[in-house]
Amino acid sequence: xxxxxxxxxxxxxxxxxxxxxxxxxxxxxxxxxxxxxxxxxxxxxxxxxxxxxxxxxxxxxxxxxxxxxxxxxxxxxxxxxxxxxxxxxxxxxxxxxxxxxxxxxxxxxxxxxxxxxxxxxxxxxxxxxxxxxxxxxxxxxxxxxxxxxxxxxxxxxxxxxxxxxxxxxxxxxxxxxxxxxxxxxxxxxxxxxxxxxxxxxxxxxxxxxxxxxxxxxxxxxxxxxxxxxxxxxxxxxxxxxxxxxxxxxxxxxxxxxxxxxxxxxxxxxxxxxxxxxxxxxxxxxxxxxxxxxxxxxxxxxxxxxxxxxxxxxxxxxxxxxxxxxxxxxxxxxxxx
Amino acid sequence: xxxxxxxxxxxxxxxxxxxxxxxxxxxxxxxxxxxxxxxxxxxxxxxxxxxxxxxxxxxxxxxxxxxxxxxxxxxxxxxxxxxxxxxxxxxxxxxxxxxxxxxxxxxxxxxxxxxxxxxxxxxxxxxxxxxxxxxxxxxxxxxxxxxxxxxxxxxxxxxxxxxxxxxxxxxxxxxxxxxxxxxxxxxxxxxxxxxxxxxxxxxxxxxxxxxxxxxxxxxxxxxxxxxxxxxxxxxxxxxxxxxxxxxxxxxxxxxxxxxxxxxxxxxxxxxxxxxxxxxxxxxxxxxxxxxxxxxxxxxxxxxxxxxxxxxxx
Amino acid sequence: xxxxxxxxxxxxxxxxxxxxxxxxxxxxxxxxxxxxxxxxxxxxxxxxxxxxxxxxxxxxxxxxxxxxxxxxxxxxxxxxxxxxxxxxxxxxxxxxxxxxxxxxxxxxxxxxxxxxxxxxxxxxxxxxxxxxxxxxxxxxxxxxxxxxxxxxxxxxxxxxxxxxxxxxxxxxxxxxxxxxxxxxxxxxxxxxxxxxxxxxxxxxxxxxxxxxxxxxxxxxxxxxxxxxxxxxxxxxxxxxxxxxxxxxxxxxxxxxxxxxxxxxxxxxxxxxxxxxxxxxxxxxxxxxxxxxxxxx
Numbered sequence: 001x002x003x004x005x006x007x008x009x010x011x012x013x014x015x016x017x018x019x020x021x022x023x024x025x026x027x028x029x030x031x032x033x034x035x036x037x038x039x040x041x042x043x044x045x046x047x048x049x050x051x052x053x054x055x056x057x058x059x060x061x062x063x064x065x066x067x068x069x070x071x072x073x074x075x076x077x078x079x080x081x082x083x084x085x086x087x088x089x090x091x092x093x094x095x096x097x098x099x100x101x102x103x104x105x106x107x108x109x110x111x112x113x114x115x116x117x118x119x120x121x122x123x124x125x126x127x128x129x130x131x132x133x134x135x136x137x138x139x140x141x142x143x144x145x146x147x148x149x150x151x152x153x154x155x156x157x158x159x160x161x162x163x164x165x166x167x168x169x170x171x172x173x174x175x176x177x178x179x180x181x182x183x184x185x186x187x188x189x190x191x192x193x194x195x196x197x198x199x200x201x202x203x204x205x206x207x208x209x210x211x212x213x214x215x216x217x218x219x220x221x222x223x224x225x226x227x228x229x230x231x232x233x234x235x236x237x238x239x240x241x242x243x244x245x246x247x248x249x250x251x252x253x254x255x256x257x258x259x260x261x262x263x264x265x266x267x268x269x270x271x272x273x274x275x276x277x278x279x280x281x282x283x284x285x286x287x288x289x290x291x292x293x294x295x296x297x298x299x300x301x302x303x304x305x306x307x308x309x310x311x312x313x314x315x316x317x318x319x320x321x322x323x324x325x326x327x328x329x330x331x332x333x334x335x336x
Numbered sequence: 337x338x339x340x341x342x343x344x345x346x347x348x349x350x351x352x353x354x355x356x357x358x359x360x361x362x363x364x365x366x367x368x369x370x371x372x373x374x375x376x377x378x379x380x381x382x383x384x385x386x387x388x389x390x391x392x393x394x395x396x397x398x399x400x401x402x403x404x405x406x407x408x409x410x411x412x413x414x415x416x417x418x419x420x421x422x423x424x425x426x427x428x429x430x431x432x433x434x435x436x437x438x439x440x441x442x443x444x445x446x447x448x449x450x451x452x453x454x455x456x457x458x459x460x461x462x463x464x465x466x467x468x469x470x471x472x473x474x475x476x477x478x479x480x481x482x483x484x485x486x487x488x489x490x491x492x493x494x495x496x497x498x499x500x501x502x503x504x505x506x507x508x509x510x511x512x513x514x515x516x517x518x519x520x521x522x523x524x525x526x527x528x529x530x531x532x533x534x535x536x537x538x539x540x541x542x543x544x545x546x547x548x549x550x551x552x553x554x555x556x557x558x559x560x561x562x563x564x565x566x567x568x569x570x571x572x573x574x575x576x577x578x579x580x581x582x583x584x585x586x587x588x589x590x591x592x593x594x595x596x597x598x599x600x601x602x603x604x605x606x607x608x609x610x611x612x613x614x615x616x617x618x619x620x621x622x623x624x625x626x627x628x629x630x631x632x633x634x635x636x637x638x639x640x641x642x643x644x645x646x647x648x649x
Numbered sequence: 650x651x652x653x654x655x656x657x658x659x660x661x662x663x664x665x666x667x668x669x670x671x672x673x674x675x676x677x678x679x680x681x682x683x684x685x686x687x688x689x690x691x692x693x694x695x696x697x698x699x700x701x702x703x704x705x706x707x708x709x710x711x712x713x714x715x716x717x718x719x720x721x722x723x724x725x726x727x728x729x730x731x732x733x734x735x736x737x738x739x740x741x742x743x744x745x746x747x748x749x750x751x752x753x754x755x756x757x758x759x760x761x762x763x764x765x766x767x768x769x770x771x772x773x774x775x776x777x778x779x780x781x782x783x784x785x786x787x788x789x790x791x792x793x794x795x796x797x798x799x800x801x802x803x804x805x806x807x808x809x810x811x812x813x814x815x816x817x818x819x820x821x822x823x824x825x826x827x828x829x830x831x832x833x834x835x836x837x838x839x840x841x842x843x844x845x846x847x848x849x850x851x852x853x854x855x856x857x858x859x860x861x862x863x864x865x866x867x868x869x870x871x872x873x874x875x876x877x878x879x880x881x882x883x884x885x886x887x888x889x890x891x892x893x894x895x896x897x898x899x900x901x902x903x904x905x906x907x908x909x910x911x912x913x914x915x916x917x918x919x920x921x922x923x924x925x926x927x928x929x930x931x932x933x934x935x936x937x938x939x940x941x942x943x944x945x
Contacts, residue, residue, distance in 0.1 A: 015787060018781070019787050026800065030800055138929065138932070142928050143917075144876055144880065144896070144924075147916075147920065154906045154907065158907045232432040233435040239420060239424070240420040240446065240447045241417065241420025241447075241450060241451060251435050254438070255435070255436070269790065274791075276795070276884075296799075303796060310788070310792060314788070328437075330437050334484075
């Protein structure tokens with residue numbers, strides 16, 4: 001188990017270094033040098049240009065620049081946003097909780113609906129329910145989620161008027177963020193109707209974002225259950241006279257969850273990609289929307305920093321999932 | 337009255353008859369063997385009795401009784417009270433027949449909890465006792481082990497412990513030694529026989545090895561292609577096999593080889609799509625006549641053959 | 650005389666495959682729809698009633714024919730600058746199929762080459778290739794594609810390159826896993842002993858036997874490529890207006906979700922049907938080609 005962890009960690013380091021190279025190299029690959037880019041359309045006086053080149057160290061050999069970049073990174077400095085003049089790291093972490101809240105809700109919905117659906121579909125293979133669930137899942141991940149988001153708005157906000165269209169909470173509420181999670185903060189603020197407003201703003205984005213993870217989890221769970229149900233130890237469990245509920249709920253499920261955990265881990269990338277689209281459509285103030293705006297406004301330090309942070313988060317989550325996998329798979333956890 | 341009484345058991349998967357007209361009758365303390373090649377339906381028959389076949393299987397029988405109670409008509413709940421408690425089964429592949437995610441102790445205690453309702457402390461004591469009975473050293477430690485940490489032989493002992501945990505009246509052993517090393521095979525068989533004698537259990541031993549039959553059983557059922565072809569006492573069958581297939585099986589034993597060649601039976605067992613109209617064994621039978629090809633011999637006098645052989649080979 | 654039935658001649662691999670594939674009605678439906686879409690795309694200039702960029706100033710935001718205010722002149726209505734929706738959707742099929750085709754082709758060629766290299770040569774070459782793939786996988790796919798397009802400049806071609814890059818790791822990993830499986834098989838060793846050189850071993854001996862999962866992956870990647878290209882178009886980074894790419898059309902339609910539902914719905918439905926068909930077919934292919942599921 002220990003060796004397994006060390007091995008996974010060791011793999012991370014070169015990958016992370018590679019990620020930093022990509023983030024670093026990204027700005028360098030854009031036509032024009034960084035000072036010109038920072039100056040933007042205003043243009044810059046050649047003498048000042050040269051001054052700044054030296055000041056920022058852009059005249060140094062590229063590998064030295066990379067090391068400086070790496071050094072700053074390890075100290076937690078990712079540069080300053082051109083547009084907002086704020087530290088990129090600060091901006092990132094101000095907006096990050098919004099994305100986390102949305103993603104957590106989405107994965108929760110995906111699990112709460114997808115897992116049972118997949119299990120029952122697998123157990124009742126070939127039934128109407130099975131076909132319905134599998135058909136639904138197929139449509140779910142064949143659909144462009146930005147389109148379904150628009151449709152959701154059309155239906156629930158436009159025609160029915162049940163849900164709001166944008167933002168995290170109604171504009172009439174204002175309170176200091178404590179955790180950054182609107183659901184918690186609204187409760188803490190004690191203001192009447194705040195929590196309800198926060199919750200209602202979360203509904204449509206969560207539905208949109210959870211679509212693909214839900215579909216994938218349902219399909220994978222069904223696959224896993226089907227595979228497990230054909231194993232010898234299930235027959236042994238039945239031969240012991242255990243109830244079907246126990247055979248499936250305890251013996252089958254425990255084994256089926258192992259591959260499903262890996263699937264869940266893979267969904268983190270999907271969630272972040274989906275967050276980009278979801279936050280754009282619902283004007284959700286998270287890092288997805290921030291990245292899109294930074295890219296379109298040519299805020300290169302922000303893009304570079306954001307890229308790095310997001311990749312780091314994905315890698316960390318994957319490591320955690322690997323850890324979880326090692327814990328629940330007894331063959332890895334208990335090796336003599 | 338027999339403990340387990342089965343008459344004319346048939347199992348169909350769609351049009352394919354995996355088991356066709358099998359009888360089995362066993363009393364307390366008796367050891368019966370069911371012998372046959374792969375594809376003979378010997379496992380399927382016993383799985384049907386235990387109720388462990390998938391829903392695609394259609395099980396019919398004139399009689400299927402355990403201790404007087406009709407198994408066919410039982411509700412699933414009632415059946416679950418018998419299976420695992422009074423009727424137990426162990427399987428061929430010990431390495432895959434135990435759940436890899438739970439400790440050995442958990443799996444044994446589960447049976448105790450379900451059927452006997454023992455307290456946690458009682459379950460622990462009994463589990464240790466059971467592992468000891470099946471010859472596993474350091475039982476307390478072993479209870480905490482996972483199946484992949486134990487060898488094949490140990491896993492099979494665990495399975496046996498699980499099966500006898502609630503003191504079953506009948507134990508069905510489906511090729512318990514086939515997947516094990518030769519040296520371990522003898523140990524496991526001896527263990528099974530010891531336990532059988534100690535507890536006065538009836539045992540149905542499914543095997544393809546006539547040698548094993550000779551050493552363990554009192555009565556034997558010979559199966560071929562889903563049909564029962566001969567039954568009788570082991571001594572009688574070994575000295576005077578009446579069905580040509582039984583004779584051929586015995587002839588194929590290494591001890592009876594002639595010179596350097598084993599007496600193999602020419603041909604192959606018919607598969608699901610090659611079922612015969614007449615006698616299933618006819619294409620491979622030395623003594624086959626015209627009648628054997630067109631008419632199916634009924635099971636009479638312990639043998640299913642129009643021309644059973646009466647004298648020793 | 651023999652009473653056993655005579656066994657018929659075993660079917661050829663293609664026949665066997667088609668027999669399994671046919672059993673899955675969804676997959677067959679998917680196949681037919683894809684063929685239909687391809688035909689429509691190829692003959693768009695004949696099938697579509699108008700040019701996709703022609704603007705009819707007198708018919709701005711006209712509803713579909715069956716709704717009040719619509720007419721059969723523009724069956725699916727028109728968009729904000731008076732272009733016929735039906736024609737745009739039909740021409741849009743060309744772009745989606747083109748994108749999918751190009752992306753999958755690039756991914757296959759590069760991915761298979763890298764995968765073969767990694768699987769055969771092993772050692773440091775394999776490590777470098779796999780770490781590169783890990784790096785690509787550390788970024789969420791859409792984000793990486795977005796950044797790449799920002800680098801290269803928005804547009805259809807750059808979007809295709811970006812998406813092909815993002816899909817690489819799946820093909821490389823798959824090929825490598827297959828190659829590692831196959832290379833220890835007897836027939837490969839036999840070939841090597843007979844004197845086959847490395848290139849021949851890779852491409853002629855081993856590769857054909859790895860194709861089954863690669864074919865399935867290609868089908869799934871086709872649909873991913875269409876979805877990703879549409880997403881990029883929606884964010885303004887893919888095909889640029891007035892190109893009738895379905896995602897780009899949805900970007901332009903955003904402001905009209907409450908006023909002109911047809912501008913929003915039809916491009917989305919087009920994407921859904923196309924992607925769904927590919928996924929259905931992919932599922933069917935996987936079941937038909939999977940050796941574990943063979944019934945015989």
